[in-house]
Amino acid sequence: MAHLNAEIISIGDEMIRGARLDTNTQWLSRRLAEVGVDVQFHTTVGDTLSHNTDVFRIAMRRADIVVTTGGLGPTRDDLTREAVAEALGRPLTLDEPSLQHIQELFARYGRQMPERNEVQAMFPLGAKPIHNPQGTAPGIDVIATREDGTESRVFALPGVPAEMKTMFDESVVPAILDRSTKKQFIRHLVMKFFGIGESDMEQRLGEMIARDREPRVGITVSSATISLRISALASTVEECEKTIAVTRAEILERVGELYFGDGESFEQQHAVDATLRDLGQRLAVIELGRAAPLGDWFAGLGDSPAFSGGLSLGNHADLCRITDVQWDGDPGATGDQDETIQKCFDVVGQRFEADWILLVGDYPALQSDHDRVQPPEEVTFTVRDPAGGIHQQSKRLGGHPSIVHPRIAKAALMFLRECLAEAIKS
Amino acid sequence: MAHLNAEIISIGDEMIRGARLDTNTQWLSRRLAEVGVDVQFHTTVGDTLSHNTDVFRIAMRRADIVVTTGGLGPTRDDLTREAVAEALGRPLTLDEPSLQHIQELFARYGRQMPERNEVQAMFPLGAKPIHNPQGTAPGIDVIATREDGTESRVFALPGVPAEMKTMFDESVVPAILDRSTKKQFIRHLVMKFFGIGESDMEQRLGEMIARDREPRVGITVSSATISLRISALASTVEECEKTIAVTRAEILERVGELYFGDGESFEQQHAVDATLRDLGQRLAVIELGRAAPLGDWFAGLGDSPAFSGGLSLGNHADLCRITDVQWDGDPGATGDQDETIQKCFDVVGQRFEADWILLVGDYPALQSDHDRVQPPEEVTFTVRDPAGGIHQQSKRLGGHPSIVHPRIAKAALMFLRECLAEAIKS
Structure with a gap:
């Protein structure tokens, strides 16, 4: 079977002006690919009726599936209903069940439905409403028939990401599967x-x-x-x-x-946490370079018994200061400082009651120019195991400023996972 | 004078598939608005020639200015030259000066120009190259004349953000200003x-x-x-x-x-830093909740004499542990812990040789669901001034998970700035 092709349309002045990044379209592109639909065009248009109508006409001509986000609210800026109707050459009609649904939603919060919300129950003739379990605006599902008898199916969804995503997964995907294949x-x-x-x-x-x-x-x-x-x-x-x-x-x-x-949200810290719980052991992390992604991620696990605490500091000298250990190293070298670091680890291990300690030194300062990739810099991971053994790994890591710190933290977790695996084997 | 209107076209399979977010288009939307051009459409299209030609035809029909990014590389996937030529109905011709420029660039790195790069010197008949000071691919500047005699001007730029931005500011803006107004x-x-x-x-x-x-x-x-x-x-x-x-x-x-x-890159920490340097005083920051935006920002100033160190920890109890102060507070309350906190401040102030201390407690854990706004939670800022005086402010702050921590850090800086202003006055 030939693949269906699709166009995604994003509607709103805030998109056209560049005030907001369009993450809806990115999400929809991926999801449509998963159900076997070839996305071929993205279009963004502001809140101008004639432009919207123009965009819809073009999309209905060139795409089998048209998914739109935005423009379904109750204000005069919200033009999607009107634009779809005009592009189809059909009038807007009131859908009584949708009107009742909207009125009930307002009643549930003890409010009368403002008159302007009535427009959210208006649909182009022949369209079906798409149920919106999280908001007032139902979506629109309508089929356009081209001059040559072929069809284009339009799904108009709200711009609010959480509503859009639920409606896409619950209503649009089954409709597309039903249409494109016997595999439902x-x-x-x-x-x-x-x-x-x-x-x-x-x-x-x-x-x-x-x-x-x-x-x-x-x-x-x-x-x-x-x-x-x-x-x-x-x-x-x-x-x-x-x-x-x-x-x-x-x-x-x-x-x-x-x-x-x-699992979508399964990360390396979950793997580390599971291993430590099995062992009945606890971890403390020390992050140098004034960043604390690891502390943040382990804290994000909730009150895990396997995580005893996190510490983020500027550099090795600051770690010595705060643990009251005599600083005798050169801030650049790491190998020569073994003894100093051991003493710092003793203090942290004691105060945080930790069996394992992971030290990341140092996260580099981030460049403020977000167009430029950060060159790789050496960063060293030091792990102290429960027997007091020290394991070290150095890596040169760089990349886009927004991912340099997470990448380093993740490489540190990978090294810690190797140390844990080693400890379990022996 | 009527405003010119514009369409921005982004080209590439990685955009259409949703593999990459299109930040170029956002940036161009804002910049075009600044020079008085109304952006009315954004279009994204993959690396398929017929789709590209279709998109260019539509844009030349409806927009006075068309700015495109991507598709100017030397590979077979790079179709912008061909699509523009086809949409204009003109042949591609070799521009000798551009070819020479590209050959020279390769020669400078001691390399022979691969044959396939020759295509980067091909332009639709009547087009002018746009100088690209940072890369090999020159841009294309060409005017399409419509049937009714009106014109649409197309600027095709590379997709690499740094190259695209420089070329837009240096070449496209002057061309647009020249065209739209006497104000140059x-x-x-x-x-x-x-x-x-x-x-x-x-x-x-x-x-x-x-x-x-x-x-x-x-x-x-x-x-x-x-x-x-x-x-x-x-x-x-x-x-x-x-x-x-x-x-x-x-x-x-x-x-x-x-x-x-x-200034585009002037932030509150720059203001704080300037004030502290004037006073000849030093600041240490303590951040609770396993995040360290302030430490990171102050470190980003370089080796400022006004910043003596930063410390990020899980919570008040951890602060007491690491400073070896007897913990006697309730982790929720902050007012009752004045004495404990004072002792912790004494240790940190001494070890970091700091006149001022700013404590942020606590940064909330971030929600992993990025579609959901985080509800406001109370966070307390505590400032110790050089005379030992304690100043406190509590705020309820929330928002999108990606901005909750920076927002809290910035509110803390605002409070610190107030304390500094107060100190200078008295």
Whole structure:
């Protein structure tokens, strides 16, 4: 079957003016790819009716699926309903059940529905409302028939990301699957990897990430962590899960040594936390260079019994000051300071009652010029194990200023995971 | 004079697939507004020739100015030259000076120009190259004449942000100014504010931020800091600067109490640093809640003599542990712990040789769901002045997870600035 193609339209003056970055369109692009739809155009347009109508006419001509975000609110700036109706050449009509639904929502908060909200129950003739479980504005689902008899299906969603995403997953995906294929079920699995660049990962996966593979494997990168999202379409849920398991095994065969867990929000600190809990041991982290991503991430686990505390300081000299240890090193060298660092570790280990200590030194200062990639600088990870053994690793890490610190913190976690694995083996 | 209108086109499969966020288009939208051009459409298209040609035809029809980014590289995926030529109905021809320039660039690095780079010297008939001081790919500047005799001017720029921005400022802006007006000079001034929301700022500025005001005043917000960018167009530089000064004074009259300095990259820590240097005093910061934005910002000033050190910890109890002070407070209350905190301050002040101490407690844990706004939580700022006096302020602050910590850090700096001003007065 030929793939359906799609256009995504984002509506609003704040987008056109550049006041806000359009993350909705990025999200929709990825999601549409997962259900096998080829996104070919993104269009952004301000709150001007004639421009909106023009944009809708063009999209209905060139795309099988049109997904729009924004312009469904109750104010006069919200023009999506009108623009869709005009592009279709159909009148707007009142949908009584939608009106009732909106009135009930207001009543639930003890308020009378303002008159202007009535417009949110108006739909182009022949359109169906898309249920919005989180807000007042229902979406619009309508089919445009072209002169040659082919069709373009328009899904108009609100611009509020949380509402848009729920409506897309709950209503638009089933409608697209229903239309494009007999395979009506979709299931996903996210696998997480660290320690490889995106293009190397692509190379090692080879044909596994081809756009027309089934199940499809999508790559996304967030601050140097790679997520592989397996999306399986099938006629039963069981079949989805079976094909996902096969693809998962194939991926582990190719890049298993970089894998650390499953799940969209599963990170290396979750893996470390699980291991430490199993061991009944506790970790303290010391971060130098005035940044504290690791402390922040471990704190984000809630009150984990495996995390005893975090400390962030400017540099080694400050670590000595705060632990009242005589500073006798050169701030540049790290190897010669073993004794000083040992003493600092003793103080921190005691005061925080920690079995393991992870020291990251130093996070580099971040460049303020966000267009420029930061050159790699050496950073050293020092791990003290419960027996007092010291393990060190130095890496040269750089990248875009916004990801340099997380990348360093993640490399430190990877080293800590290796130390933990070593300790468990012996 | 009627305003020119514009369309921005972003080209590349990585954009269409949602693999990368399109920040170029946002930047161009703001810049075009500053030179008085109304941006009305954004379009994104992948690396497919027929789609590109289609998109260029539509843009040349509806926009006076078309600015594109991407697709100018030497590979077969780079289709912008071909698409522009096809949309114009003109052949591609070799520009000898451009070819020479590219060959020279390679020669400078001791390399022979690969054959495929020759394509970067090809231009649609009648086009002019746009000089690219930072890369090999020159841009394209070409005028399309419509059937009705009106014109659309296309500027094709590379997708690399640093190259694109330089070329836009150095070549596209002068060309647009030359075309749209007799006012050939543009000058900017950025004023910085903290302590007010964007919509309140807009309200207080009123008609000053109207789109057709001259000089134009643009608002942008970055993590709760508001920048007002005054852009003056005039026939001499002196005239630009004069009108900027008048507008600046007008702005200070309206919102002067929230103003802290001039300059795109001037932040509150620069203001604090300058004051402390004048006083010959030093500051240490303690940040609780496992985050260290303030330490990071002050470290970013370089080796300022006014910044003696930063410390980031989980909570008050951890602060007591690391300073070896007996913990006797309730982690929730802050007022009752004055004595404990005083003792901790004594230790930190001594070890870091600091006259001033700023304590931020606590930064809240960040929600992982980035679609959801974080509800306001109380955070307390404590300042110890050189005489040992304690000043406190509590605020309830929330917002998008990505800006909650910077917003808290900035509110803390605002409070510290007030304390410093108080100290100078007395």
